[in-house]
Amino acid sequence: MDPDLVAELERADAVDLGSRLKAARRAAGLTQPQLVEGFISVTYISRIERGERRPGPDLLEQLCHKLNVSARSIISGFDAIDTRQLELELEYAELSLSTGDADTALTAAVRLASTQAVAADSAMLARATLLRADALAALGETTDAVTTYEECLRAHPSGAHWPSAAIALSRLLREVGDLRRSAAVAEGALERLASTELHGGEEAIRLSVTLAATLYELGEVGRSVLLCQQAISSADELGSDRARAAAYWNSSVIEAEAGNIDRALELARTALVLLEGRDDTRSLARLCTQLGEILLRTDPADVDTAIAYLERAAEDYRWGNASEAERLHNQVTLARARYLAGDVASAIETATAVVDTVQDLPFVSAAAAILLGQTSFAAGRQDEARTHYLRAIHEVTSVGADRQAVQLWFDLASLLDEAGMTADANDAYRRAAASSGYSSRPNPFLTAKVRQSRSESPTP
Numbered sequence: 001m002d003p004d005l006v007a008e009l010e011r012a013d014a015v016d017l018g019s020r021l022k023a024a025r026r027a028a029g030l031t032q033p034q035l036v037e038g039f040i041s042v043t044y045i046s047r048i049e050r051g052e053r054r055p056g057p058d059l060l061e062q063l064c065h066k067l068n069v070s071a072r073s074i075i076s077g078f079d080a081i082d083t084r085q086l087e088l089e090l091e092y093a094e095l096s097l098s099t100g101d102a103d104t105a106l107t108a109a110v111r112l113a114s115t116q117a118v119a120a121d122s123a124m125l126a127r128a129t130l131l132r133a134d135a136l137a138a139l140g141e142t143t144d145a146v147t148t149y150e151e152c153l154r155a156h157p158s159g160a161h162w163p164s165a166a167i168a169l170s171r172l173l174r175e176v177g178d179l180r181r182s183a184a185v186a187e188g189a190l191e192r193l194a195s196t197e198l199h200g201g202e203e204a205i206r207l208s209v210t211l212a213a214t215l216y217e218l219g220e221v222g223r224s225v226l227l228c229q230q231a232i233s234s235a236d237e238l239g240s241d242r243a244r245a246a247a248y249w250n251s252s253v254i255e256a257e258a259g260n261i262d263r264a265l266e267l268a269r270t271a272l273v274l275l276e277g278r279d280d281t282r283s284l285a286r287l288c289t290q291l292g293e294i295l296l297r298t299d300p301a302d303v304d305t306a307i308a309y310l311e312r313a314a315e316d317y318r319w320g321n322a323s324e325a326e327r328l329h330n331q332v333t334l335a336r337a338r339y340l341a342g343d344v345a346s347a348i349e350t351a352t353a354v355v356d357t358v359q360d361l362p363f364v365s366a367a368a369a370i371l372l373g374q375t376s377f378a379a380g381r382q383d384e385a386r387t388h389y390l391r392a393i394h395e396v397t398s399v400g401a402d403r404q405a406v407q408l409w410f411d412l413a414s415l416l417d418e419a420g421m422t423a424d425a426n427d428a429y430r431r432a433a434a435s436s437g438y439s440s441r442p443n444p445f446l447t448a449k450v451r452q453s454r455s456e457s458p459t460p
Helices: 003-011 014-027 032-036 042-049 057-067 071-076 080-098 102-113 116-120 122-138 142-155 162-175 179-193 202-217 221-238 241-257 261-276 281-295 303-319 324-340 344-357 362-378 382-397 403-418 422-433
Strands: none
Touching: 003 057, 003 071, 003 122, 014 042, 014 057, 014 071, 032 042, 032 057, 057 071, 080 102, 080 116, 080 122, 102 116, 102 122, 116 122, 122 142, 122 162, 122 324, 142 162, 162 179, 162 202, 162 324, 179 202, 202 221, 202 241, 202 403, 221 241, 241 261, 241 281, 261 281, 281 303, 281 324, 303 324, 324 344, 324 362, 344 362, 362 382, 362 403, 382 403, 382 422, 403 422
8 A cells, every 4th residue: 555545544534434434335235244254353344334443554455455446535535536537637737747838737736736635645645746846846936846845745754756856856956056955855865765665776876866966066075976886886786777877877977077077978878878768858858968068078179069969958858847947057058069169149149048037046147147258258348248247256156165156266267367357356266265175177168269160060
């Protein structure tokens, strides 16, 4: 029996349970002796029907099987046909989100959660709550999405969907720069998983690598690398393509950040092979964006192939389920790639669209503003460049001192110095240096030669 249904059984009123069992027995045309023949006494079923005893999960399933009714209908009192109709509506709403229609998914999730039958069914309510959180994230409603993910974890701590909620919440918190909370969510979920049958499974591996990515941003490199190594070993042993892809993918991110570009490409391409046979457009799009980023950091940058991966990801994001942060991050990276390819007008158009759209995503906003500052300065429009750089400074100032912020401060310092904004450059250098335990990596994007024209991009 589903854990949520077991919990619901424990909370159900014993008299109501007994009354529904009695009604189902009479509807089936069975006497008490006929119903319980071979597994419990007539006295015991009589006491259950009077509400003096509560059946356990195994016994209830035996009785329901004999009566040809669902355990849910006995526990909640709702007809199985009505429940199945609601499940179909929920599945349709989840499909809407997976195909990019977040508005429809959100409307359906809110409506379904308000129905009496779903509210009384903890498993379906957990699904509806998670769907609402995912839809809010896809629509860029970050604050509401975080609150709803937390609601899902708090209200449905034993259901089948809470690990997915924990992974999504930890990832979203990382995207908005709240790294300490991101790590705390992932660590807390891993502790809970350790005492369940999910320990060592796919969800535990995905949580481990989610935590590893956040720890790396926090500067806990050794622990992050160890978690990824353990995740790869566990995933290979488990034999799950999904778990192996997650482990290889996140290890690729860390290897890239450490400057081990060849190893990062190898791991990312292995993860891509593992994912391409699955119906997971969102993960494929995220991984293609990661591959594009890595290829822009090779020496020399493989700009054409990077653009091909990034455009593929952008198309997948257009038609699939993704958060606003993921889509905008892809667009900023694509704008950088087009700038390096010499397609400056397209780069400016894309980066401007991001700046005009982004909310509550300081890293994405800062990266777009930095690119616009570079293009303006290169075109001799120094006042515009200064405006964009000041916006980037404002965005990075709003987040804590972590690896990504430190890298942005170093990048900004170099560009501000070049633009003659000496005081701002010195302040950026001081902010970066003040964050002990972090170091910058060379950013090839700042020094890469921009082509005069863009050549045809190969298909990845």
